[in-house]
Amino acid sequence: MKNKHHDFLTKQPLSQQVTDFLLIRIDRGDYTAHDKLPSVRTLAQQLGVHRLTVFKSYQQLVHNGKIYAKDRSGYYVMPCIQEELKDSNLLHNLASVSDKSYDGTRSIQQLLSPPILAGINFKPPVVSSPLRTNMLSELQAHHVDYQFSKALIDPALLPNAYMSEYVKKVFDLYPKLLGTYSTVQGDEELRVTLAEYFKKRHQFFLLPEDILITSGAQQAIDLIARLMIKPGDTIIMERPTYSGAIDIFRQQGAHIISIPMLPDGYDMDELESIIRNYKPRMMYVTPTFHNPTGYVLPASKRKRLVELAEEYHFLITEDDTTYDMYFEEEPPLPIYGYDTEGVVMYIRSFSKYIAPGLRIAAVLCSPWLMKDLLTLKSLADGGSPLLGQKIFMHYFTSSRMQTHMEKLRIALSLRKEAMERCLAKTNWEWTPPKGGLDLWVQLPEGVSSVELLRRSLALSVSFVPGPFCEPDAVHHSSSIRLSYCYTSERQIEEGMQRLIDAYDSLIHTI
Amino acid sequence: MKNKHHDFLTKQPLSQQVTDFLLIRIDRGDYTAHDKLPSVRTLAQQLGVHRLTVFKSYQQLVHNGKIYAKDRSGYYVMPCIQEELKDSNLLHNLASVSDKSYDGTRSIQQLLSPPILAGINFKPPVVSSPLRTNMLSELQAHHVDYQFSKALIDPALLPNAYMSEYVKKVFDLYPKLLGTYSTVQGDEELRVTLAEYFKKRHQFFLLPEDILITSGAQQAIDLIARLMIKPGDTIIMERPTYSGAIDIFRQQGAHIISIPMLPDGYDMDELESIIRNYKPRMMYVTPTFHNPTGYVLPASKRKRLVELAEEYHFLITEDDTTYDMYFEEEPPLPIYGYDTEGVVMYIRSFSKYIAPGLRIAAVLCSPWLMKDLLTLKSLADGGSPLLGQKIFMHYFTSSRMQTHMEKLRIALSLRKEAMERCLAKTNWEWTPPKGGLDLWVQLPEGVSSVELLRRSLALSVSFVPGPFCEPDAVHHSSSIRLSYCYTSERQIEEGMQRLIDAYDSLIHTI
Known part of the structure; x- marks a missing residue:
């Protein structure tokens, strides 16, 4: 299972090659400010080099102020290096992916990340069958200020x-x-x-x-x-x-x-x-x-x-x-x-x-x-x-339970209405639901929901693009799911405005 | 998916047939004192009859004092009917199963229960692949006074x-x-x-x-x-x-x-x-x-x-x-x-x-x-x-954790030694382990561990017979696993004596 063929790394001392490898990825934005870098063990395994080599490289980067070590939990990207990136990192680094290339089996990482550096031979996974990444769970793990991708109740509404x-x-x-x-x-x-x-x-x-x-x-x-x-x-x-x-x-x-x-x-x-x-x-x-x-x-x-x-x-x-x-x-x-x-x-x-x-x-x-x-x-x-x-x-x-549920229904319907007021300003379409946690919104035909996601993530707004909800083929690529249950009415108003801004910027580039 | 062919039920009114069906099973000991009977819904589905038919039959049995209803949770067997059964119900009802018929795919229920009444056509399960019942979990669900089949820590030893x-x-x-x-x-x-x-x-x-x-x-x-x-x-x-x-x-x-x-x-x-x-x-x-x-x-x-x-x-x-x-x-x-x-x-x-x-x-x-x-x-x-x-x-x-673990190790080793003292009275063999929760004991060659389980369950003692631990074929059928972690030292002494009694009765019948 050893894998020592790294053609692109053969010209320099190994630790310098590892350092360069890390710098490229940091500069490219694969790792942004305060992101945790792979463990020494992990990276050594991925690159097929000795752990001490990776360790030496990390020490060098710490010395150069590119990364910092935090007690025992690992190495992190120093913020200063990120200031060179003017755009939002997510926006900046998203690969160009159109709905057409969406085939239903790519993960959110594949959708949103640049292709891996050619020449690095990662060990192939030896799993029993090709695993489809849980895309929704990956999307929801992205931290954003305006979270419309989670059909979860706002903890503030819970007892x-x-x-x-x-x-x-x-x-x-x-x-x-x-x-x-x-x-x-x-x-x-x-x-x-x-x-x-x-x-x-x-x-x-x-x-x-x-x-x-x-x-x-x-x-x-x-x-x-x-x-x-x-x-x-x-x-x-x-x-x-x-x-x-x-x-x-x-x-x-x-x-x-x-x-x-x-x-x-x-x-x-x-x-x-x-x-x-x-x-x-x-x-x-x-x-x-x-x-x-x-x-x-x-x-x-x-x-x-x-x-x-x-x-x-x-x-x-x-x-x-x-x-x-x-x-x-x-x-x-x-x-x-x-x-x-x-x-x-x-x-x-x-x-x-x-x-x-x-x-x-x-x-x-x-x-x-x-x-x-x-x-x-x-x-x-x-x-x-x-x-x-x-x-x-x-x-x-408990009797308290009934009261809680009644209050919760009112709170959710108010949030739904707040979101619908924002939607009313657009030419998007939806059928008002009589319950639940989400609005299913049709964007005008031809507008890519994945492209909109990319732009809205850059504005710290998240939602579920239509293709994630497609069981068998590419339909509804112009639809999006907006959950109104996780954010306050004020956040809904702010976030929806940002989403509309992202949409406008997308429309202007089409 | 309907199934209305019950040849043996065609002579009498349906509800009387259902009543007879239940009485046979109660008399045979399939259901013993205070056992819960199948729900009306369940039995109706199993027999392919209307729910009201089953309901009528249950009412009749309640009226005759054979079963009783408990508020909303169902129907239960009246104890008196069980007094006719002199032997312990488990012992009485165990089918005659020898190790030879154990093929590694039968469930504990199949091992321990009488064959289902011929003529009743249960609906076949429509599962994707034949499921092997979790035998250990079924065995452990049997309530006994002396529980040597559970490799779990006695709750009394926990903080x-x-x-x-x-x-x-x-x-x-x-x-x-x-x-x-x-x-x-x-x-x-x-x-x-x-x-x-x-x-x-x-x-x-x-x-x-x-x-x-x-x-x-x-x-x-x-x-x-x-x-x-x-x-x-x-x-x-x-x-x-x-x-x-x-x-x-x-x-x-x-x-x-x-x-x-x-x-x-x-x-x-x-x-x-x-x-x-x-x-x-x-x-x-x-x-x-x-x-x-x-x-x-x-x-x-x-x-x-x-x-x-x-x-x-x-x-x-x-x-x-x-x-x-x-x-x-x-x-x-x-x-x-x-x-x-x-x-x-x-x-x-x-x-x-x-x-x-x-x-x-x-x-x-x-x-x-x-x-x-x-x-x-x-x-x-x-x-x-x-x-x-x-x-x-x-x-x-917490610091408390370390103290707890040290005390637990001492308590377990004392229980292990208590069990070993009992084993020393037998001609069974084992290699004293230096840790863990179980003893692995070899009975003399030719003694069936499954037959011993059947007899010991009748004395309210449970353990894991060797075949349960066999991954591929029938080996160790004369071995048993005795867990010393779930019962007190006194219970170990009493239960082991019963186990030895069960063994003696088995040896005398061979």
């Missing part, structure tokens, strides 16, 4: 202080809580509580053993995909859809077919024709305040969807993470409620609106699927941590 | 009260803790802490980005298996080995080859010959207080193993969950410490000895593997819950 006090009571109730594992299926007391909740709320008659607790909806989707999908299996997804689910099903080797999600749901005849042609194993849907559009699948189509699943023998995975985020009236019954044959696997996420750090979701499904799902869950992590389940349960059943 | 107090301080420090997601890789502050710990303890020079936090070692193994193993890939495992890892690698479709783990490690020439013949993609090892034998791979063989991995281009997954459980001197440096080429993926579990409920483990690996591992982790759950990571970190760096 943090109250919850912190609450936790202490939970520990008084369960003094051995941290010494105990949860069962694989999840804490029984929590599952009893949720069974009662589902009965009261939706008239779902469940036993605690019909419920699996997972570490967030993400894990639920992943477990279901691992359970049901083998490479080459066909899955139908809405278009657009949740980026994280696309990543999971692709990783599992699914063959993805899509059906457009319209303001009143899909064309059911078109859907049936797709089903007949492709014989899917599963359909993945977010029918209530659909991610990313916010649309709602009407009750009649929910019922019909279940009939289709029964008739054509496929399963429905209903991902219901935003059910409780309605602004006006309650949404229709979940698709799961129409199911009498056990064709629906229902994912309901709860902690997102209370304490996202807890990562609590529930899966409801028929017993014969539950049995195998439990096996996978036991292999995957042996059961979610008990602590979070107990904390969640006690808050979930 | 629960102190931790509970500690948690409150953690919340004072991070008031928005529950409103925040961890990064995918794990809390940065915790990774900085661990990097410093590894440097101080083992002279591993790491950056925080070389460390991934997972929800327990189980998740770490699962992620690594998903990353590295595609169906048909060869993996070498020790024989015997950790049952949970066998399940994961089998589920991933690995072709497993084994090498015997001896008190002084493997025969390195035999290993090299296996490697040459089978060209493995990975070797999975628990070299320090090996699970289940407690043996330690000597330093010289650790070094040689890394050389072999480099020479023959395979990766080593080093699962180091019991490193800190030494009774005398510290064990040799982890294999990871000998690796300069990035061939070792190192899993270190921490929370097990402090607060198992937190589920904290760390993976160390080379940057090019870390990148893909992070992608998988982001797909799998988006990052482990932050709360547990912060609680763990603060305790881990």
Whole structure:
């Protein structure tokens, strides 16, 4: 596994070559002010040189004032070197990428970064199958001042202080809580509580053993995909859809077919024709305040969807993470409620609106699927941590919970309206959703959402470009997802103005 | 997906047939006193009848005093009906299974339960691949008074009260803790802490980005298996080995080859010959207080193993969950410490000895593997819950931690000695380990460990039979794993006496 061929490095002493290699990357902006450089170990491995060589090179750069060392955590880029870069570093360094070159398999890094220096032979990864990077998660990791790419609730809207006090009571109730594992299926007391909740709320008659607790909806989707999908299996997804689910099903080797999600749901005849042609194993849907559009699948189509699943023998995975985020009236019954044959696997996420750090979701499904799902869950992590389940349960059943949810709905609808007021100044189009966390906005035809992202990141504004939400091909490249839940109304106004500025600058260059 | 053919049910009114079906199962002991019966929904689905039919049948059984309803959580078996069963239900109901019929793919339920009533056509699961039930987890779910099957620390030995107090301080420090997601890789502050710990303890020079936090070692193994193993890939495992890892690698479709783990490690020439013949993609090892034998791979063989991995281009997954459980001197440096080429993926579990409920483990690996591992982790759950990571970190760096570990080592060695005193009364054989949580005991040749389990479960004693730990074929069927960490010294004495009684009764029937 050694790799000592670095042709471009053969003229000078090795440590000088490494120094030059680092200087090029810093000057080019791969590493900007206060960025951490690779560890000595890492870089030595990447370049196939001795660690002492890298160490010597870092010492030289420290001596020259190009980088600085911070106690034990590594080496960082000195800010002064960055002042030479006039433009925002991200803007400056983004490679020229057009929507046309987007093929659905490139990572955000590939989209946004310059190509790697020719001549450097990195060790090839030896993974079992080509991995598709979780693009959304990479995008969200970019720090920006105006964060419209995260469909997460602003921590300022959460009952943090109250919850912190609450936790202490939970520990008084369960003094051995941290010494105990949860069962694989999840804490029984929590599952009893949720069974009662589902009965009261939706008239779902469940036993605690019909419920699996997972570490967030993400894990639920992943477990279901691992359970049901083998490479080459066909899955139908809405278009657009949740980026994280696309990543999971692709990783599992699914063959993805899509059906457009319209303001009143899909064309059911078109859907049936797709089903007949492709014989899917599963359909993945977010029918209530659909991610990313916010649309709602009407009750009649929910019922019909279940009939289709029964008739054509496929399963429905209903991902219901935003059910409780309605602004006006309650949404229709979940698709799961129409199911009498056990064709629906229902994912309901709860902690997102209370304490996202807890990562609590529930899966409801028929017993014969539950049995195998439990096996996978036991292999995957042996059961979610008990602590979070107990904390969640006690808050979930408190009267305070209801009040919190009502306040949260009002706060979110105000933010949505603030964002819509800004959008009203543009010629962009959107269908106002009646709940959820996002607006799905169509830019005028021909405008590249990826190019707009590049420009808006430079102005410290982030959003999700349409292609991230495309399950199978390049559609909606002129659409963008704007989440209004993570930023204050004032931030929304400021950030939207910047986004509009970025758009104007883009239009003027076209 | 409907299934209405129940030939044996065609003579009587449907609800009476369902009632009979239930009575047979209760009388046979499938359901014993206070056992919960299937939900109306579940049973209706299984039998392909209307829910109201099942409901009527349950009402009839309640009326006849055979079962009782408990508020909203379902129907339960009335104790009186069980008094007709003289023997312990588990003993009574265990099917006759010999080791010979054990083929490595049957679940504990299949091993221990009577065959399902002929004539009932359950719906077939529609999973993507045949799932192997996590046998160990099923066995451990059996409630017994003397629990020697769990390699978990007795909660009574954990600093629960102190931790509970500690948690409150953690919340004072991070008031928005529950409103925040961890990064995918794990809390940065915790990774900085661990990097410093590894440097101080083992002279591993790491950056925080070389460390991934997972929800327990189980998740770490699962992620690594998903990353590295595609169906048909060869993996070498020790024989015997950790049952949970066998399940994961089998589920991933690995072709497993084994090498015997001896008190002084493997025969390195035999290993090299296996490697040459089978060209493995990975070797999975628990070299320090090996699970289940407690043996330690000597330093010289650790070094040689890394050389072999480099020479023959395979990766080593080093699962180091019991490193800190030494009774005398510290064990040799982890294999990871000998690796300069990035061939070792190192899993270190921490929370097990402090607060198992937190589920904290760390993976160390080379940057090019870390990148893909992070992608998988982001797909799998988006990052482990932050709360547990912060609680763990603060305790881990406290002075109290060191004292706790020292006390724990003493307590465990006393329990080990208590168990060994009991074993000394038998003609069973074992090599006293110098650390870990288990004894690996050879019964006299020809004695079936599965048959012994069946008899000992009837006496409320549980342990792990040898075949559970067999990665590839039937070996060690006369060996058993006895964990001494979960029960008090007194319980060990009582439970071991019962185990010996079960053994005596088995010997007398042979």
